Amino acid sequence: MVHQFANISISEKDKKMTLKKNESDRAFGPFSLSLEQIRPHLLVNISEPEMVKLIIEMSAKFTKKRDQISDYVLEHRHVSAYTAFYLTTNIPKLHFLLSKLPGDVLDDFKNRPFIDMGSGPGTFSLAWKMLMKTPGHVEMIGVDHSQIMLDQATKIMNGFFPKDKFQTVRKFEEQKSNSILFFGHSINEMGRQKAQDHIMTIDPEYVMWIEPGTSEIFPELIKLRDVMLDHYDVLYPCPGNAACPNEWCHQVLRITHDPSIERLSQLVSLDRKILPMTAHVYRRKSKTPVVISAATVIRYIQETKFSFEYEVCHLVEGQNKNSIIEIQKKQLTKDEIKHFKNSNVGDRLSFEVEKMVGEKLRVKLL
Ligand SMILES: C[S@@+](CC[C@H](N)C(=O)[O-])C[C@H]1O[C@@H](n2cnc3c(N)ncnc32)[C@H](O)[C@@H]1O
Structure with a gap:
């Protein structure tokens, strides 16, 4: 739809x-x-x-x-x-x-x-x-x-x-x-x-x-x-x-x-x-609870040769939590890379965590 x-x-x-x-x-x-x-x-x-x-x-x-x-x-x-x-x-x-x-x-x-x-x-x-x-x-x-x-x-x-x-x-x-x-x-x-x-x-x-x-x-x-x-x-x-x-x-x-x-x-x-x-x-509030699966970008951190890094607010065990995520460019098309270069704080995105890299979450976009 x-x-x-x-x-x-x-x-x-x-x-x-x-x-x-x-x-x-x-x-x-x-x-x-x-x-x-x-x-x-x-x-x-x-x-x-x-x-x-x-x-x-x-x-x-x-x-x-x-x-x-x-x-x-x-x-x-x-x-x-x-x-x-x-x-x-x-x-x-x-x-x-x-x-x-x-x-x-x-x-x-x-x-x-x-x-x-x-x-x-x-x-x-x-x-x-x-x-x-x-x-x-x-x-x-x-x-x-x-x-x-x-x-x-x-x-x-x-x-x-x-x-x-x-x-x-x-x-x-x-x-x-x-x-x-x-x-x-x-x-x-x-x-x-x-x-x-x-x-x-x-x-x-x-x-x-x-x-x-x-x-x-x-x-x-x-x-x-x-x-x-x-x-x-x-x-x-x-x-x-x-x-x-x-x-x-x-x-x-x-x-x-x-x-x-x-x-x-x-x-x-x-x-x-x-x-x-x-x-x-x-x-x-209604009988149908709101479920928002997406995280919200709250801070742009940096673009490196291989990745984009953001701070996001996302749900972890029912709590709103801030995490640093790393999106590797190799999973993105050229057009998507262009979009990320122009992204806004406040944008939403859905991901699953692939692994922890130090304090950062390396994520795969859904
Ligand atoms: C900064 S302007 C914003 C106008 C418009 N909403 C915008 O975003 O461009 C704030 C407006 O709120 C109105 N305002 C301030 N206090 C108010 C109140 N207590 N009741 C109704 N209007 C109020 C002002 O007269 C003014 O027109």
Whole structure:
């Protein structure tokens, strides 16, 4: 069975070998937007020099503490600049995350209401529509306490999907237990407790987040993970629900954007080709337990003449455990070697251990 979203297909075999099959993560696809495509949908039309100035101002705020970053949502020009740069460059993160999930989960996503909590300009609502190709009647709700952000989200969603439903609200405090609750770079702003309150109130079937890949937010997200596990199973990135063995685990996506966006990132001196992120996916516990046979790459170690070495998190006797693995090149085709050279931290792979070589596991890919 093949599961199709945007230009990615995940077959049963791919589920085991996503590390080898992730070329599409870097390829241009319908999720790679150009400045020209997004410009007509911005709240205000701003010139390139002004856009550059506003993005530089904003990015300085994003590196500060959470309570100092919130005023960029209050002004039309800032929101438009945010949209041009961050919306376009954040969309591939969802593409990456979806490509790591099992096909039956992707199928189950299709008809569920999608709640984009802290939607900003609709970054992940747009990404969801583009990548999942959900039917027009499926409920999509953007929630943000900034009305300007919601106006921008509406303009974007109506511009790209004029016939489809998209609702915006400044607060969402009702139960919607069949939904997918998504947080995109918003737990970082609202804080863990508020995010937890939203999860408890909405009581969704799935919770997903894509947050910054920083060591500061990681301990907060791990505390939230602990709370989640009372009622949810983790589908990504952890192999199982047991304790996290890591002080800091995140994903690093290497991506090429449309040339117009590459130019903008050069002008603002911000590298958006390497995108660190902390992405998690949870599903409400059910009678059928989740079994994830794949390990997750948590660190690239080295490529030698004969092998690739990674640190992975994998299940050992029911516990999430970190190990160093060695994949010998002689088991790979030329194309597979090329894929491994471009692999991302956060990719998944299935293997069996052939033997221990010192502290390392020499593995055979399945
Ligand atoms: C960094 S932006 C992210 C926007 C978008 N999700 C993305 O990833 O590009 C964070 C958004 O969260 C919103 N936000 C922060 N705290 C919030 C809260 N308590 N309730 C709703 N929205 C909130 C902000 O207004 C802002 O638009």
